[in-house]
Amino acid sequence: MFYREAGQFKTSYAADQGLLPIVQDRWFVVGLLLVAFIVVPFIGNDYWFNALLTPFLIYAMAAIGLNILTGYCGQLSLGTGGFMAVGAYATYKLMTAFPELNLIVVMVLSGGITAAVGVLFGIPSLRIKGFYLAVATLAAQFFIIWLFNKVPWFFNYNASGQITAPPSEMFGIQITGAEANPAITYLFTLSVVTVFALTAKNLVRSRAGRSWMAIRDMDIAAEIIGIRPLMTKLTAFAISSFYIGIAGALLFAIWLGSAEVTEAFGIDKSFLVLFMIIIGGLGSIMGSFLGAAFMMLLPIFLKNLFVDGLGFGTGFAEHVQITLMGVLIIFFLIVEPHGLARLWQIGKEKLRLWPFPY
């Protein structure tokens, strides 16, 4: 009943292939964006912006990036943390070397640099597949982190090896640095993520996206029908790394403000983002957001529930929360191996038939 499509006729190919062909979906997304852009900045507080929403959006961005590579093109990667570090360090070097450069330009350039690095580490993907490729990208993860920790040029010869984002402005409004209004940084992140999420949604329906899926589903068959495997895989690596690089840049410059490479971009970040897309749903842009919410927001919610709501000791609450998260991940993967996005889809199908299921 809620998804009754009766009466929605498509009279052109364009309408039939629209981004969101069902009217209800379209209104839902528009409404959600309006709330996120107009209502949330007024009702939120610093804690919402700095501790919940901004990191959630940044991780969603990284998850979209990994989903393009792993979910759509089928190339398993464990190098996410390393690529995020490339984005962050590129931003740092550009911001300190060219202070007058616009932050958007810096981010796009950082994404480009990360894309180049991603392509470099994607070259072996023609010959090696699956778990073997995962090990190759794992090498990228360790090499990049080691490099940024070892060579002082990357952190401008700072005594402690930390990188710190200098304050920067855009149209006279401060975007980075601690004096930046949290609502503004949230809006900036939201704009970037919205633009790139819509681009990704379009991209996976395009020729490039369909070739990725063909490679993922059966690479030999794809090759026979005329898709060039190396080019397709490398574009997936490039675009995925571009997204992940921008996520790293946002993480460092907008959210944290300073970072230590081993801690902020370690191997656990690679796993975290991989879990996000597995829980959220492989090959789904929506799933990237759901997975990021599950892995980022649920632990904080549980922690606050246990400590403030139930009065547990902080250390005990943390242990309970870690255990519970593990149990929930296993539970979700047993109940729905295709992730939260699939649950959402099933929900929509049920709503379409409601109240008369068959």
Place this chain on the structure above:
Amino acid sequence: MTKLLGGALVASLFAGSAAAYELTIPTLDYRTGPYAPNGIPFANGYSDYFTLLNERDGGINGSKINLVPCETGYNTQKGVECYEKTKNEGNGAIVYQPLSTGITYQLIPKVTADKIPMYTMGYGRTSAANGKVFDWVFNVPLTYWDGATIAIQHIAEQEGGMDKLKGKKIALVYHNSAYGKEPIRTLEEMEKKFGYTLQLLPVDHPGQEQKATWLQIRRERPDWVLMWGWGVMNQVAVKEAASIRYPMDHFIGVWWSGSENDVVPAGDAAHGYKSLAFHAAGSDFPLHKDILKYVYDAGKAVDGDFRDRVGEVLYNRGLIAAVWTAEAIRTGMKIHNTNEATAAMVRDGFENLDVNVIRLKELGLEGFTYEVKVSCANHRGQGKAAVQQWDAKAKRWNLVSKFYPPLDDIVWPLVEEDSKKYAEENGITPRSCN
């Protein structure tokens, strides 16, 4: 479960109506994660002292202390979450003690913007010692760069004078992170001046894997080994040093590498291991008796099972951190003539902090540490450090040297240089301190 929830709800309703002024002090603890064994004693010492003030004295000058614990797991992102969550609690947080170099770097710009003092005792950003640039950050009583010069002074004393350092080989085994890298520049500076050769040996997080490092030490046989380690890295290092029969009294850790956790696992082999310290170990001080009586016996301790471990090195470190913080709050109250201290007043209190020997005696800590005196320009006070040595048979740490002052002619120009760079990068005009 519903009963529990209901109880919490009712309690929070009543808490809302009680409007007495409370001093909100968030404690960013880590009782979980890879460094938990070190984080727990510190967190307990820090909390127990404030609980003691509440139980014995009714708070500070009549204002009750509201401790707000938050778990960081030594993770910077969780640390930021904790900061955002607690900063507006009650009347607003009045002081932060993040106990992590990573979180400190993250919070320096934030506390400066939010105008809340941050106290990083013996860690954090060294150049924050320059109060002209870092208004809101304090690292009383000393910094890693001071520590490096003190370790070298101790070595020189053992060798028979500063001129005997020439030609000696000194190795630094360090945690390959912001924290571990801190002393390198100072040690290199002194290498130029005193003529020893420095060998750098990084150990990656968390530090269980050190075989290659100690193989190198066995081959090169440095005359002295310094260590900047934390957590499991320390105990592994002590065990490895013992296994290559490196002379333990030539092996000196920084103050974070000298607790019971680090030496007990190595057993008798750790006998003679040294570390820097800026306070004594043990629970023979009158203050500890009060803590046992008012906090543990009254069942008010945050971690009741900890009773037997009161007086461990890291417990005492948490304790002295809390003592200096409380004294800063008291000083701020005195300056502004009120018992409702705000964050800005506590900052003034830190800037005029003066805990001398007489005050230490009043606090029940005679002989526990030395006097500290902070000023507007110098946020690290007149810090000193001594060397403590582990006695494996008696299972206790003993102070075996005098308290050395740092070599300011080496450290301070570096502090000036680094803080100047920070000020330029962030568009800060250093204030004058006259």
